[in-house]
Amino acid sequence: MHVVGAASTAFAVEHDAMLDELVFEAVSAALRECGLRKQDLGLSVTASMDVLDGRSISSGLTNAAAGGYLNDSFRVEGDSGLAIINAAQAIAAGDVEVAVAVGVHNPEISGSTQRRRAFLDQVSNLGFDPHFDRPVGMTGTAVYAMHAGAALGELDALAAAAAGDINRGAGLARSVRRNAVTAADVLESEPIAWPLRELMLPAESTGAVAIVLASPARAGRCIGRNVRLTGFGHATGGYTWDGQWLTAPQETTRRAADMALAQAGPQRESITLAEVSAVTPALQDAYVQALGLNDRAVINPSGGLRSNYPGLANGALRLLEVMDRIGEVAPGQAALSHSIDVETGLVSEDVTVLVVEAA
Structure with missing residues (x-):
């Protein structure tokens, strides 16, 4: 399937806007970029978390803003990389032709940096x-x-x-x-x-990012971006007591990458650009190795998480950063985005890997 539109809000340490305002801004801009409207959407997938949003069933607030009113929609309480995979799977299964995945992060807390960190x-x-x-x-x-x-x-x-x-x-x-x-x-x-x-540590921010995906046939009638999603993988890590989070934290990333790269086929040898979600510098080399990246690959030209980490919207942001630079990649080359839900750190780590190429 193809990524035909992508957009984000501005990123700030703390947004005054409501959650639905952030979601609407990102989704409407992404749809506008590819020349689509709300009625073209077959599915909306939102990534957010009630405890951060400060209300139960918080997707009830954001659902309409994501194009889900009177339409198929659901929410994942995890990183937006997983929301993108869910949207891609719906298109691959033939259930819908166009889907949007949106991640939003604006925790219901205000005040000092220390207060937000404590929350x-x-x-x-x-x-x-x-x-x-x-x-x-x-x-x-x-x-x-x-x-x-x-x-x-x-x-x-x-x-x-x-x-x-x-x-x-x-x-x-x-x-x-x-x-x-x-x-x-x-x-x-x-x-x-x-x-x-x-x-x-990551540069904590708030904001929203939306990714619009379409089937090959529908993508041919869209304006804007034309990026093919050729592989995706998802894996979760173990519990505290298995010890792997300390001795081999890259293994969850390796399993997700193996799945994505197997789908991408020959492209696994031609990845020359990657956004890697290394929460600390101590993890960078291990993740790069687990992702199968070679010395030719440019890693984190955006600065990665130490430049901007918008919580659960990170997976969509990493893909957006890759797509904005994929024009710099030679024809036939591919790019990769890697994202993690950091709620429990390396314990029960939740990893997504996406492989794309300019179509």
């Missing part, structure tokens, strides 16, 4: 086992810190890698960290959980 940590803690993990204060951030500590080589190397990511994204329209930094700046930023500093 997200509390939500993360609720996702862990209530009898064994939750009482000891496990959070996704704590898990990433434990992995970074176990894998730690030189702290300076982590800082340099983080600075490189931030500097690649500095000045780009979708980045929320707009200023260049040095490795020393990274080491001097706020300590979060040893050995991680604030600038080593």
Whole structure:
């Protein structure tokens, strides 16, 4: 199937807009880009989470804004990469010709950075086992810190890698960290959980991203983008006690990548551009290897998560970043996006991998 439209809202540390306003802005812009209207949609899939949205059945608010009123629609409580896969599967099955996947992230909390971080940590803690993990204060951030500590080589190397990511994204329209930094700046930023500093972690933002997919026949009658989705994969990791999250955190990504690359066929050897969701610099090399990327591939030209991480909208943003640069890829070459639901960190990791080529 083809991706025929994609758009995002502006990204901000905290949006004043309501959830449905963000969703409507992204979906309407994506439909406008490909010359489609609401009545052309056969399915709307939204990625959001009630506990973050601050209301039960929060998709009732966003459903109409995503084009789902009097239409087929559903919500996934996970990363928008999974919403894209659900929309793609509906088209591949012949159930619909056009579908939209939209991720929205604007947690119902306001105030200081510390207050927002504490809220997200509390939500993360609720996702862990209530009898064994939750009482000891496990959070996704704590898990990433434990992995970074176990894998730690030189702290300076982590800082340099983080600075490189931030500097690649500095000045780009979708980045929320707009200023260049040095490795020393990274080491001097706020300590979060040893050995991680604030600038080593994702640049938290809020906003919405919409992706419009269409069958090959329908895509031929659309204007705008013409990108083929040639492979997609999804995998989930194990529980805390299996230990793989610490010793081999890349294995969940490897399983998702194997599935996506098997569908893509010969293209697995021609991927020259990738957006990789490495939450910390300590994970970057392991993920790149698990994704089967070679030395020719350009990794995270956007700066990746250290330039912008809009929560559950991340999977759609990573695909959008890839598609915006796919014109720079030589004909016959492919690109890849990799995204993760970070609610419980590397524990029960939820990974999606998408392979695309310019049609």
